[in-house]
Amino acid sequence: MSAMNIMGTYSGIDMSTIDQLIQAESARGTKFATQKNEYQTQQTAWKDVNSRLDSFYKKLDALKSKDTFNAKSVNVSSKDFVSVTADSSASTGSYKIQVSQLASATxxxxxxxxxxxxxxxxxxxxxxxxxxxxxxxxxxxxxxxxxxxxxxxxxxxxxxxxxxxxxxxxxxxxxxxxxxxxxxxxxxxxxxxxxxxxxxxxxxDGKAAIFTVDGIEIQKDSNTISDVLEGVTFDLQNVHTADKSDTLRITDNTGTAADALNEVIDQYNSLNSFIDTQLSVGDPSAENNKTGALVGDSSLMRLQTNLRSLLTRNMDTASDSVNSLQDLGVEIDRDGLATFDRTAFVETVEKDPNGVSLFFHSSENEEIPSVDENGEPTTETVTKLTGFANVTRSLVNEYISSTTGIIKTKSDTYDRLIKDVNQRIETFNTRIETKRQQYIKQFTALDTAMMQAESQLQFMMGQLGGTENG
Structure with missing residues (x-):
């Protein structure tokens, strides 16, 4: 009879009893699994923060571009003869366009x-x-x-x-x-x-394109012309009849800047709401209170505080007309939720597009002490970014940098902690399995001893019975 078959036959202690003993000891190891799960949940939460910060960072990019605040809208009275695009360097105005000949190839x-x-x-x-x-x-x-x-x-x-x-x-x-x-x-x-x-x-034979702008005849080798009006590109498509022409109107497009800021505000609100969820203390009075994954995390609390501060404080920029987002129709409530008054923003941009642009992307040169190649004291000129978009992107980059960012450091730390817990779990499981084998050996030995004792008792009883009969 094998050891496993013997166990429990006499003592009544079988594998189910051992499983119960092991289960009791394993309960002490659940803290490792719980700890690992907490680390993984926190690491995942930080990855989500990183993703949202990255989106916020990219949307800020449009606000640090001068082109965003000097964008132009183009309207041509007909779409059949000439297509026109204009960049931020174009001047506003109205022009009469007539195409009399398209460029062709020999x-x-x-x-x-x-x-x-x-x-x-x-x-x-x-x-x-x-x-x-x-x-x-x-x-x-x-x-x-x-x-x-x-x-x-x-x-x-x-x-x-x-x-x-x-x-x-x-x-x-x-x-x-x-x-x-x-x-x-x-x-x-x-x-x-x-x-x-x-x-x-x-x-x-090939021909040059011939067209007029406000009565001035222009000849070009190509039907795509970008050196007649600064910032304006013409794409000639068809020839007007002698009595026909198109009217081109170039106007300021404040909608581009408004859309860019609105996207930043929307992304900020989404980010702020997510951070609130991760930092939530839940309901401490509840029996099974559920808190946020990163409750009490000082790095995340500092990020939220700094972002709210940037959205509410006056900025030291080169703009004379705009000092804060509040001057541009942005308001922040006590919970950190931002609202955007598009109409107020557009009115400000129309009055001073350059001032609004400088608020977002301005910079200044700063002289700092330095030493030249001969060891003599000198000064060095460095550029200090002061605009809202630049300062905010700098703050965000402290967190999302793939090499030195706070989130990268935290993720590496979680990797080490999880690795350490896995090693602890492996060591604990090995010890539990060793304990299981010890129990099996111990109780099998007990049953073997009891079986041998019973066999000896039966032998002795048999001997005694034989003596009495004699």
Whole structure:
């Protein structure tokens, strides 16, 4: 009979009894599992804080750009003839636009070549020299008898970035065309010209774009023009009839800045609400009170306090008209919830877009003591970021930096703590398993002893019975 089968036969102590004993001892190890779960929950909470801070950081980026506060809106009376875009450097105003000619590329169409397939060998050879009138040297191509019409086209196109001449095939005709528009030349020579029937060419000369802005005629080689009005790009699409024109209006677009600040405020509110949840003490009077994962965490409390302070305090910036977010229609209640008055903000931007811009992204130079290469005392000029967006991003970066950030340090600490708890759990489980085996050995020995005692007793009783019968 095996030891496991013997155990409990005489003593009544079987595996269920041992399981109960082990369970009682294992209860002392639940604190490790609880501690590990707490560490993991806290680490996850900090990862969520990091993610929300990162979104907040990125949304602040728009507020430190001058372009956000000097954005322009463009309106063209018709969308059929000219498309217009304007950046922050454009001046507001109204302009009359008339397109009289679109820019086109010089093109040469060859004669039809009698082949059944574009991949058939042409059986001709010779050189083909293309000249764009701009490059110092012409572009020469060697045509061999094994080449197909497609091979010739591909060979020319392989050099199109340099030659500014591209090739195409239409109805077995080789077509050469300038890759740029305007009054540009395209000439060719060489022994392969006639074989490719390029001497039967029909040449269409390229043209410059012609249009007027407030009656001033302008000619350009391209239909996309960005050097007529500062910050304005025209994309000419169709030609007006002689009696038609379009009106272009460029106005300030305060909506871009308002949208940018509104996104920052929304993200701040989401972040602040999440932090409140993580720091919540719950209801201490409740029997099963549930607190936030990071309740009492000084780093998180400091972050929340500093963010609220930045949203309410006066900033030392280069702006003369705006000192705080409250001057821009932002209010913070006692719980840290921010509200945004878009109308008030737009009115301020319309009055002083540069002042609003400086409040968010201004900086100043500061002279600090230093030492030159000879060890002599000197001063060094450093740039100090003072604008709201810059200062706030600097605070956030202290937390989310992937190398030196507070959250990175905390995450590394949690990793070490969890690793330590795992080692404790492993050691504890090993000790419990050793204890289990000891119990099995101990109680199996007890049952074995009891079995042997019973056997000896039966033997002795048998001996006594035999003596009496004798």
């Amino acid at each position: 093109r040469l169409t060859g004669g039809k070549i009698p082949v059944e397939s574009l991949k058939d060998e042409l059986g001709i050879s010779g050189n083909l020299i293309l000249n764009n009138g701009e490059s110092e040297d012409p572009f020469e191509f060697n045509v061999t008898s094994k080449m197909s019409l497609k091979d010739v086209k591909d060979m020319i196109n392989d050099q199109s970035d340099k030659s500014k001449i591209k090739a195409n095939i239409v109805d077995n005709r080789l077509i050469l065309e300038r890759t740029d528009t305007g009054e540009k030349t395209l000439t060719l020579e060489g022994s392969a010209v006639s074989n490719l029937k390029l001497n039967e060419n029909v040449v269409v």
